[in-house]
Amino acid sequence: MADTQDAPDPGAALIARMAERVAAARKKRGLPRRVLSDLSGVSPRYLAQLESGEGNISILLLSRVAAALDLKVEALLADEIPMDHDAQRFATLYRNAPAEVQHKVSALLAPRDPGLMRAGRISLIGLRGAGKSTLGRLAGEALKIPFVELNEDIENAVDMPLAEVMAFYGEDGYRRLEAEALDRISTVHDRVILAVAGGIVAQKNTYDRLRERFHTVWIRTSPPEHMQRVRAQGDVRPMQGNPAAMAHLKELLTARSPLYDLAEAQVNTSNRTISSSLNDLLTTIARHNFLDPVT
Incomplete structure (x- = not known):
């Protein structure tokens, strides 16, 4: 016994x-x-x-x-102390709150080391035509880490091209899908280079989350080169049919520059070859230790 x-x-x-x-x-x-x-x-x-x-x-x-x-x-x-009335009420409010509110509450109650949150993940921001996709893909190959286009991830998630996404979901729906894709990518990838659409910086909550979870690099160039590269890609949105396209582009760049300037680093591709710009980006990543684990 x-x-x-x-x-x-x-x-x-x-x-x-x-x-x-x-x-x-x-x-x-x-x-x-x-x-x-x-x-x-x-x-x-x-x-x-x-x-x-x-x-x-x-x-x-x-x-x-x-x-x-x-x-x-x-x-x-x-065995464990049940939640009191206030705690139960707050728990119910949290469960029923929108994702953005839950995110803010979690950040306040359980703040995390921002360096640890971003370590290994890099996001390239800036207007179309600056070179985000080209440099991101080449840098991913050089560093042997995945390269992801945020819009391509959205297209794959809903199984339709971006133009149809915009037509079907509208601007608000696209922004929701954009935020969901950002969460998905940051959850799946510990090391990644991400290229995002130029307008993401205008969505404060999404941009805040991007800068929390990714080291950000502003890929920039001059307005004439922006225009030249966008037209070479056959994509002139949102300047199509606009006789003052250059003025519009300059206004857009002026409006967004303070937001792009919140990035941790910048790479200027103006009057630079692709290989030179790639070297600048790789040097920037190494200098800032963006891929190094936080100890």
């Missing part, structure tokens, strides 16, 4: 736990024992025994004590 001489007594553990919680709850509420006695109808002597772990209180009397302490009786008995 097994030796049970040293086995813990679950009854004693329950009484000790209950005693500790009654005493803690009473002191937290600033109630003298005699006041708790008046509220619960349990004698001060019995309460003293209960708090010392010597009382063998009935469940009926214990429920009175719990009610007087504004607790559910299980809060005095459970």
Whole structure:
């Protein structure tokens, strides 16, 4: 027969736990024992025994004590302390809140090391035509890490080209898909180079999340080179049919430059060959230790 001489007594553990919680709850509420006695109808002597772990209180009397302490009786008995009313209410509010609100609450309650959050992940930002896709792909090959286009990830997720995504989901729907893709990529990839659309910086919540989870590099060039490269790609959105396309491009660049300037680093591709710009990007990544683990 097994030796049970040293086995813990679950009854004693329950009484000790209950005693500790009654005493803690009473002191937290600033109630003298005699006041708790008046509220619960349990004698001060019995309460003293209960708090010392010597009382063998009935469940009926214990429920009175719990009610007087504004607790559910299980809060005095459970292995783990159940959430109080406020905690339950906040938990419900959190579950029902939009993802953006949940993200902000989590960041406030459980702040994480920003360097650790971003380590190994790099995002290239900037207007179309700066060279994000070309440099990102080449840098990924050189560093032997994945390269991902955010818009391509969105297209794959919904199984339709970007033009149809915009037509079907609209601007608001596209921005939602953009945020979801960003979460997906940052979850899947510990080391990655990501190229994002130029307008992501105008979406504050998404841009904040991007800068939290990725080291950001602004790939920039001059307005004439932006225009030349975009037209060479056969894509003149949003300047198609606009007789003042260059003025519009300059206005867009002026408006977004303060947001792009929030990036941790910049690479200027103006009047630079692809190989020179690639070398600049690789040098920037190495100099800032973007791929080094945080110790």
